[in-house]
Amino acid sequence: QVQLVESGGGLVQAGGSLRLSCVASGDPGCISVMGWYRQAPGKERELVVRIHSGGGTNYGDSVKGRFTASRDIPKNTLTLQMSSLKPEDTAVYYCYVFNACSRVYEYWGQGTQVTVSS
Numbered sequence: 504q505v506q507l508v509e510s511g512g513g514l515v516q517a518g519g520s521l522r523l524s525c526v527a528s529g530d531p532g533c534i535s536v537m538g539w540y541r542q543a544p545g546k547e548r549e550l551v552v553r554i555h556s557g558g559g560t561n562y563g564d565s566v567k568g569r570f571t572a573s574r575d576i577p578k579n580t581l582t583l584q585m586s587s588l589k590p591e592d593t594a595v596y597y598c599y600v601f602n603a604c605s606r607v608y609e610y611w612g613q614g615t616q617v618t619v620s621s
Contacts, residue, residue: 538554
């Protein structure tokens with residue numbers, strides 16, 4: 504069973520920074536996508552970033568220019584550097600993994616809370 508361990512959430516003032524990390528179990532060769540999504544109260548879950556093994560990276564429009572993601576493939580780790588944080592960034596952030604070798608393929612972390620105060 505694929506397991507995702509998220510860390511780095513917390514409370515920060517507007518304009519500050521946080522770094523989120525997600526570590527996934529499994530064969531790195533099987534994980535074709537790692538990403539972060541977030542969900543705020545009353546809103547649908549939305550894309551923060553996805554990194555594809557082919558090299559493509561997609562950011563949600565609301566975080567472009569402020570968040571930077573990187574993937575360490577051998578360590579199955581996805582890091583999200585969040586800068587210039589806004590209160591609108593307050594949400595539960597979920598790590599996402601697509602594992603092509605598993606029966607389920609898609610896995611979600613438990614979520615880590617990010618709160619940005621005014």
